[in-house]
Amino acid sequence: MHSRPKFLLFVLLLLVAGFGLTLYKHFALGFPLWPGEKTQVWTIEAKIEFMARDEPALVSFALPNSPPGMVILGEDFASPNYGFTEIKLHDQRRAQWSSRQAKDKQTVYYRLDVYEKAGEKESLTSQQPTSIQSPEFDEPFRTAANTLVDDLKQHSSDTRTFTLELLHTLNDENPSQNVRLLLGDRPGENFKAKLAIDLLSLAKIPARKVRGLFLESGRRRQALKSFIEIHDGKQWRLFNQTTTEEGVPKHFILWQRGGSSLLDIEGGHRSNVHFSIIENSHSARNIAVRYGKDEQAALVDFSIYSLPIEEQNAFKSILLVPIGAIIVVLMRILVGIRTSGTFMPILIALAFIKTSLLTGLFIFIFVVSAGLLIRSYLSHLNLLLVARISAVIIVVIALMAGMSIVSQKLGFSQALTVTFFPMIILAWTIERMSILWEEDGPKEVLIQGGGSLFVATLAYLCMTNRVVEYLTFNFPELLLVNLAFILLLGQYTGYRLTELRRFQPIAETEVNINNPLNNNDQAASNDNVLRKP
């Protein structure tokens, strides 16, 4: 072992690479480590209704731009009788539905699927504020506004605290006289938001209105909530104007920024828009694959997922072979089970996957036993090796055909799966077992045949395990981990389990070189001593 440290370093590298990539995919790309993990997906439906004037109609509707903390999975604009285009206006995505002729009540739908993903940054944060337009206040409102702003400035240290103070003041249960004057009677949410922005502008703070939707499952006829966003000189800060909380709340989708309208209708009137929200769960893995593809993550883009579905399915079973291999290695090196043909059990296990375990075991035992019977006749003919194996192959095919036909006639469709067994492997197994029978007797055939079936069954159980199947396909980098373990096992020099049994008689005897044979032969032993040089 001239380079043991090098070997261990290599194994360690494989382990780190394998586990590292797996963890990266889990944490960065959101691949779940267990099958069947679900992600909440919110389906938001905006229902736009208006009365058409029997003339060309154009509906323009603001759409969310990559909302913070959310990933858009898909959008659907389908509305019958309307043509659709998506445009971008002042950094704002808008949907436009148009129709030549619209009459009476019209409905247009926009559907959006999103899921929440922590740390998902929005792309608009770098946006710079536009110049502030001085708000227009009439007397006596102007004096009241100026007094309020001056007052708040004294109580705050920076733009952020100013905004917080302002929102507190506006939401005060016992507002001061100035505030009561500015708010008027029973102020609406929108009015409050507009007032807050006007007052912020008066204080020379860039501010804008933000609208968004709280996501709660099963809600219907929801309206967008107004938020306020200010620029503190470095970045935009979002405030909930009613609760005065800062930042994007949980389960909240930011729909639109700035003062432009949410909905414009040409050729219609009495328009309104309602949102309904449904929560459903999707396979987290499917979402992660889709997200990875959208993001062009190299690990997903250059992976098995980029293959056509048919090849993906082929890889699903190919990637299971290493699992079978490590089972064979474990059974051989740690346990010491004798099998007929080193990797034959893997191929049998792959056949079991297609046939199901019990049917597979039955078919295998039947075909091999029948094959052995016929092969024993062939051995009387003294055929040459290649001819004999070819003859066995034909016998195996005949057996398979016979089995399929008889089972079909008898109505056991399970036995039809016999075709999934690799016939060359069956033929070689029969040949090897037959030679074994002749040379070492039926006991050895039972030991090796039983060993093969045991290992094949174990490999089958591992390969069909849902978690194993999921991990091998979705985290092919775990192959490196498997490889590392096989390399380590390849250097294992300890005892096999079966050796503990085999050498047990030696362990039982005393550690004593004076064994019974020589004790009986004391005279001769003495003689030996005398003869020694």
Add this chain to the structure above:
Amino acid sequence: MFFASPKQLRARGIMGMNRRNVDYVAAHNPRHLYPLVDNKLKTKLLAEQAGIAVPKLLGTLQYQHDVRDLHSQLLPHEKFVIKPAKGSGGKGILVIAEREHEIYFKPSEEAISHEMLEHHVTNILSGLYSLSGTPDIAMIEAMIEAHNIFDAYSFEGVPDIRVIIFKGYPVMAMLRLATHASDGKANLHQGAIGVGIDLATGRALHAVQHDRPIYQHPDTQREFSELHIPDWDKLLPLAAACQEVTGLGYLGVDIVIDKNRGPLILELNARPGLAIQMANGTGIAPRLQQIEALSHEQRDAEARAKISKELFCRAP
């Protein structure tokens, strides 16, 4: 107890299969040297060149058309053995102990016609007995006549002695005796008896059948304690010399003792089995370590055999 604990086995120096494969076979036997021992014809020619005693080669048959010459090749010989050069585990070996013109007789007195003999040779040439199934060569060798001393211990066949040679030093030896249960074959896992032999004296130490201790031959009822291998002082250096011939560091040497010629090298094995430990009732690992601890000075086979005798003497 059904199972021994690994600790118990380690305490007795037992070497397991994994340890043998990784630390001895893989570490001391370069792959490119395997053909020297896997092909018995090559082994035999190399050994003859080195002056090592081997059973006499009477002829070889390599191609199918050579089979026509079989008759003329065999004409002068009364007793002979036909074996495949690449056979393993005694497969394909045909022993002819007697002949009457065209009728040959196995030691079991089963009669064989010349056609059957030709067919057997054809099978050998086609690779029926070679492990990889590749075309093979048939060797015709002089039959070995077992030393009288084994008459009382052997049921059919010639007993052979397996000596493990590590770095040229003999480390352990056993005698393999066919039994009725093993059907005349000398394979331990088929029921042959393994008798551990004291390296210093050539005396029997311990015997096993089916990995369990046994004290007398099941067919002849003879006590193994009386067994003493003749020509032991000649046999050990002969076995040790096989290291130079092959260059293999961990080697199993199979030796037979001919009534007239004494010890002869029968075949060599680059992956000798572990049953020798059972036969000796002790592990081989400490002995291998003792050899590794020896100084690296060059010694001839005679000197190495002498050192082994001193190191591994088991007689009290």
